[in-house]
Amino acid sequence: MTLEIKLKRPSKVYRPGEVVKGSLLIETRSDISHTGLFLNLEGIVNMQLSSKSVGIFEAFYNSVKPIQLISINLEVQKAGKFPTGVTTIPFEFPLKSKSNKPLYDSYHGVFISVQYTLHAELRRGILNKPILKNLEFIMEGDRVAKNTDQPPIPFTITPQSLENIREIKSVPDFKISGTLERAVCDIEQPLQGTIMVEHSAKPIKSVELQLVRVETCGCAEGYAKDATEIQNIQIAEGDVMKGLAIPVHMVFPRLFTCVTTATNNFKIEFEVNIVIVLQDDHLITENFPIKLYRPSK
Structure with missing residues (x-):
């Protein structure tokens, strides 16, 4: 016996207020008795503390319990028999939190x-293990008005502009300039700009663009904040020509x-790092906080 979940929407992308429609497909080689077919739709926020935070923040450890956003249970079929072949049972769920x-x-x-x-x-009764099947679908939250009134963000990176440098004399002389198209970004459009x-007093090995997630969990007693890399894109390799505008394009x-999200229990934020790697593996990094949103169409 096999059990399969099929959604009517091939993209599996839904929005709040819409209806998730699909079918359960049960295929058997002979008549099979069962004690019930059940379907559950669940939306959950799961949080965990990083290893460096556990112990330091024991006071609010319980605050990182899962947050249930939506939960709907259906008894799709009462106890009975499925005949030989394929049985299709339709279902639908409204997406209301x-x-x-x-x-x-x-x-x-x-x-x-x-x-x-x-x-x-x-x-399938006490003596037989139940047959389980899970299917994740994608939720796109509420949309907001498109933010079109944004000037480009120019930047200039020099040894003097770098932070957390103990001895500026140890940093080779350089000057890197450019622009990012915007700081408040449409999540459905690529981030663009130039570098x-x-x-540069020393040859360049690589020019890279790094996308970083900043996740914060906690409550009033304290917060644990961790930044981790999502992706790193090399946009130039080798000692690039001086004065050449290198295009930036990141999906x-x-x-x-x-979308950038902030609640009482958690935050999800994003940053972009421009990373210049010199031939001696010296790293030059400039950080840009960005905000992601999904515009109304």
């Missing part, structure tokens, strides 16, 4: 994840990014 909680974007992070899943269970190496990956 519990207690008017917002339905956040689907997101797979390191310390925070927001997942919406269908769980099917076919029970220009005006001069925000689905599930590993979401």
